[in-house]
Amino acid sequence: MAQAKPEQYSGSDIQVLEGLEAVRKRPGMYIGSTGPRGLHHLVYEVVDNAVDEALAGACDKIEVWIHEDNSVTVDDNGRGIPIDKHPKEKIPTVEVVLTILHAGGKFGGEGYKVSGGLHGVGVSVVNALSSRVDVRVKRDGEEHSISFERGKTKEKLQRVGKAKGTGTKITFWPDPEVFTETLVFEYETLANRFREMAFLNKNLKIILYDERELDETGAAKKETFQYAGGIQDFVKWLNTGKETLNKPIYFEAKNEDGDVEVAMQWSTSYSTNSVLAFANNINTQEGGTHLDGFKQAVTRTINDYARNKGFLKEKDSNLSGDDTREGLAAIISVKLHDPQFEGQTKTKLGNTEIRSLVQTAVTQGLAEFLEENPKPAKRIIDKASQALKAREAARRAREMSRKAGALDSFSLPGKLADCSSKDASLSEIFIVEGDSAGGSAKQARDRKFQAILPLRGKILNVERAGLHRALSSESISSLITAIGTNIGEDFDAEQARYHRIIIMTDADVDGAHIRTLLLTFFYRYMPELINLGYIYIAQPPLYGLKKKNSRSIKIDKYLFNEAALKKEMAALEDPDKYDLQRYKGLGEMDPQQLWETTMEPSTRTLLQVSIENASEAERVVSELMGDQVEPRKLFIQKRAKEVRYLDI
Numbered sequence: 001m002a003q004a005k006p007e008q009y010s011g012s013d014i015q016v017l018e019g020l021e022a023v024r025k026r027p028g029m030y031i032g033s034t035g036p037r038g039l040h041h042l043v044y045e046v047v048d049n050a051v052d053e054a055l056a057g058a059c060d061k062i063e064v065w066i067h068e069d070n071s072v073t074v075d076d077n078g079r080g081i082p083i084d085k086h087p088k089e090k091i092p093t094v095e096v097v098l099t100i101l102h103a104g105g106k107f108g109g110e111g112y113k114v115s116g117g118l119h120g121v122g123v124s125v126v127n128a129l130s131s132r133v134d135v136r137v138k139r140d141g142e143e144h145s146i147s148f149e150r151g152k153t154k155e156k157l158q159r160v161g162k163a164k165g166t167g168t169k170i171t172f173w174p175d176p177e178v179f180t181e182t183l184v185f186e187y188e189t190l191a192n193r194f195r196e197m198a199f200l201n202k203n204l205k206i207i208l209y210d211e212r213e214l215d216e217t218g219a220a221k222k223e224t225f226q227y228a229g230g231i232q233d234f235v236k237w238l239n240t241g242k243e244t245l246n247k248p249i250y251f252e253a254k255n256e257d258g259d260v261e262v263a264m265q266w267s268t269s270y271s272t273n274s275v276l277a278f279a280n281n282i283n284t285q286e287g288g289t290h291l292d293g294f295k296q297a298v299t300r301t302i303n304d305y306a307r308n309k310g311f312l313k314e315k316d317s318n319l320s321g322d323d324t325r326e327g328l329a330a331i332i333s334v335k336l337h338d339p340q341f342e343g344q345t346k347t348k349l350g351n352t353e354i355r356s357l358v359q360t361a362v363t364q365g366l367a368e369f370l371e372e373n374p375k376p377a378k379r380i381i382d383k384a385s386q387a388l389k390a391r392e393a394a395r396r397a398r399e400m401s402r403k404a405g406a407l408d409s410f411s412l413p414g415k416l417a418d419c420s421s422k423d424a425s426l427s428e429i430f431i432v433e434g435d436s437a438g439g440s441a442k443q444a445r446d447r448k449f450q451a452i453l454p455l456r457g458k459i460l461n462v463e464r465a466g467l468h469r470a471l472s473s474e475s476i477s478s479l480i481t482a483i484g485t486n487i488g489e490d491f492d493a494e495q496a497r498y499h500r501i502i503i504m505t506d507a508d509v510d511g512a513h514i515r516t517l518l519l520t521f522f523y524r525y526m527p528e529l530i531n532l533g534y535i536y537i538a539q540p541p542l543y544g545l546k547k548k549n550s551r552s553i554k555i556d557k558y559l560f561n562e563a564a565l566k567k568e569m570a571a572l573e574d575p576d577k578y579d580l581q582r583y584k585g586l587g588e589m590d591p592q593q594l595w596e597t598t599m600e601p602s603t604r605t606l607l608q609v610s611i612e613n614a615s616e617a618e619r620v621v622s623e624l625m626g627d628q629v630e631p632r633k634l635f636i637q638k639r640a641k642e643v644r645y646l647d648i
């Protein structure tokens, strides 16, 4: 794929679309929110520009500093943003790129740009939402600087001195007037994204420094992400600690539409959704044409091979897509000039031409691997055949139970106290542990729109159980029937009977464990419900504060976490005037209390479950819930300090 000679660029590619005022008025339009996610988006925008330089073959190192004052510096060794006078705007190009919306884009030009969705709005958005931005450019043996305040030029471009090498360095201070919720950057959040970027851009070195944490030598905490194996290393990383069936399969293809890279590796695990798809380095969580092409090619190629080699007899039915993907970890990374992002969160790739490019590449690459590696090929086919047998056994079991009339798919689980409303968008289901909590929840609820599903004790860890065992577990099949969407390839979000599925377990260790088992189930069997934002975690109070020997039984104040308790106790002059009650389980609250603290929409607080970083979520679930003890121990030790309760 020919890339335009970089020097052909000129300022004229810049399009002046909107003033930065628009950005400050409605920041959410450009970075999604002004909460923690939007704050971290500022870093991604700046780093994406540096990665574009890497995609243009002009940069191979990016350094990122988190400073103590919550500012961030990104420094690349690319060509340096041009400082020539912009033909149309009559100001330096670097000033145009930093102050004019969507400037710096490679609109219509050759090459790839990390763009689409909330990505690619341009570094001028970062400028508009920062109280200050300092830019240093090294080009043509000289270093120049220019600075801004809230998007407006503060110090004009000036020569700083001689420079060795070339590159761009940008420091920005997020504006406290805009980011009112928090200005604190989370190390892990940035590290996860940079790891992913390094995997997706072979050999690119990204170094992250955190000056807020000094190591034993007093130097800033530092982590380097660089992978010579690119997405092959990515797939190995996903399979860390697992027993794999083949060495990573890798292939790449290009045409005038773009470039596709694929890495695949099966393991003995059971998950069928460990396939991550990216377009221009953006994780397409909602899938799209590249993922569809991949899935279709894998299913067909595995079936063809199994039949040609006689593993599948004439009379045998085909292996399903889920059968062939059970235990498969794969990365599909496509780079295209004109990506069309669709879907609710603009993370679904729409380009139809990419489907056939991927399909052809995967069919060819996978068929070749299977032909040339008969031993791993047999292990892969055996695994898929076992999945098929398990699925058919589960279906027969359901058939039998339906004949017995016990749990036929039309009737809902006996334990479910359903709501009267049939409008799923207004309905919610509380998943509670045990009958006592179930009892008080049933009394507390508003039966018009609130259903209760009590689950008996611990639910199966689906990360360690195949489909057959999962479907023969009563609580899993109750969940699937009650929610109504079915699972796997038969999953249909339109059939969801509730648009709010609320995990309401006790505020103790057992409750936390059941919550992680439920989150594992939703992540593995109904991930689209998480992406749709249907999954929530209820926040019951931990403590109740009541004035001593007051006649009323009413609680004066509910406290929902340890921090709130500490703050409250500090505020009370003499705590001994109050009784403090610790709620171990939901059953200890009377229904009225449970209703007003945890279930009533106008007074409760719900945590909405979302997947912030798909590769991190994939690793956390397989490390924490998988059957390998070592990785789990390491994971917990690494995060011990921050684990208050486990939240995926």
Ligand code: 28F
Binding pocket: 006, 007, 009, 010, 011, 013, 014, 046, 047, 049, 050, 053, 074, 075, 076, 078, 079, 080, 081, 082, 093, 097, 103, 104, 105, 123, 168, 169, 170
């Ligand atoms: C710390 C963040 O923003 N790096 C960047 C470049 C390099 C060029 C460029 C950027 C040309 C006119 C559109 C240089 N020489 N890191 C960064 N590095 N932008 S942003 O050009 C912008 C285009 O407007 C560059 C030759 N071609 C491109």
